[in-house]
Amino acid sequence: MAYLEVQNLRSGYGQIRILHDISFEIERGEFIGIIGPNGAGKTTLLKTLTHIIRPQSGNIFLEGKDIHSMSSAEVAKSFAMVGQGLKPIFSFTAREIVLMGRTPYIGILGQEKKEDLLLVEEVLKATDLRRFADRPIDELSAGERQRVLIAKALAQKPEVLLLDEPTAHLDIGYQIEILDLVKSFKEERGLTIACVLHDLNLASQYCDRIILLHEGIIVDFGPPESILRSDLIEKVFKTSIKVDSSILQGKPLIIPITKR
Template sequence: MTRAPVADFRRVTFGYSRVEGRRRAFAITDVSFDVRPGEILGVIGPNSAGKTTILRLLTGVLEPAAGEVRIEDVPLARLGSVEIARRVAVVPQTLPEAFPFTVGELVLMGRYPHGPGRLFESEEDREVARRVMEETGLLELAGVAFARLSGGERQRAVIARALAQRPRLLALDEPTTHLDLRYQAQCAELVQRLSREDGVGVLLISHDMNLAAELCDRLLLLAEGQLLALGPPEEVLDPGLLGTAFGCAVVVERSRTTGCPVVRAAWSNTVVERG
């Protein structure tokens, strides 16, 4: 039995009404893909390729001009914002500078869509939040102000808040940008465990193509709002495709340890093997 994809983009087109600069920045045109349960789909591409637009379309913050977004086989347009939030959780890049709450309070905020009429969280909400903090190693930090956490702890706390929503789809927007290596690894392991063990679909937006190559089951390459490629990392991380997308020469090698593709820009002193 095949389960319905947790998210399904069907020929989605979106353009912001105001034209910024020469091109309609952040617009996307005729993009189709799906995210299956337990799958990690990476979205890669240059700046303003439309990666964040996909995220916003996925949560109903933006509505497509054409095409349809479906969540677990239900058109997004038919779901209210609370119903969407029970299925899709977004991990933003950062929280506002002066976010004043504690870790425990932050994680409990993720329970909002499960009882928006309540002024205070239920016992069940507290139990879910406690379990999520346990899974992410945050239990001891529950009473600590978010502003006092280190970069890695912050990232875990923000992910924990999203997990408290108990989503079917977890969307992460550049989760490792502000993290050093150790925390990048922790974050990657956490995401992998979620998809493998809990069957959560993951949409990972990342600049870091090497992380994406190792972590993702499939990659989606976007450039100027167009879908250039969709498939396993080995196929998508092709020097020709990436060169077109990023507008520069790209070298793809193979990691000696994992066998995964390793991508970097070719600059003047790069020796390109010609085969």
């Protein structure tokens, strides 16, 4: 029995189906990349895993347990999601936002306890956010805000961390910083990571295995070397590429080529 099993998943919005019959298995502690063209269903897949969207059919099992028999709070204790940026309308501080990650442990009538506050301090330290803890989140830079979101997800004490394009809109320095941070959670805390990435070269370097999605179907699932092949990528992304395996220690490096 695999750690996370997705069986014949069909999902979408209302009557519209985005994911058609998706099945895959992930082992504990893997760093999984999810790649594919715009509209392939990457975000829909993450949203279905975290109860934001109910699947139209199919099952998701975490350690043999069907997550759709679990309450929202139980799901939140296993899966945390870092969405595509946060636009809060009120000026909460970074610490207040991270503390909201404790929600599944508190219940609708409860209040945070001392342990929750201590855990949040530990998370702020691990994500190097203590300097910004009392600053309103709208005063932070995009990279710092992304770290706050990751810290909030970490405060949820999940087993699986899902990230939806965590490096979008960040400069290359922050892209590496964020993904190094996420990788350290895998190595130090044993978290399982599933991360939607648009940058194929980052996917190549960080992911143990990659899911290639196209039009709601898994085209292929495997280690970077077997997914980031020119025939496969050219067909799915409808563009010419060159692959070089000599620079990134055997990992494929992908260079898109102009059609003209």
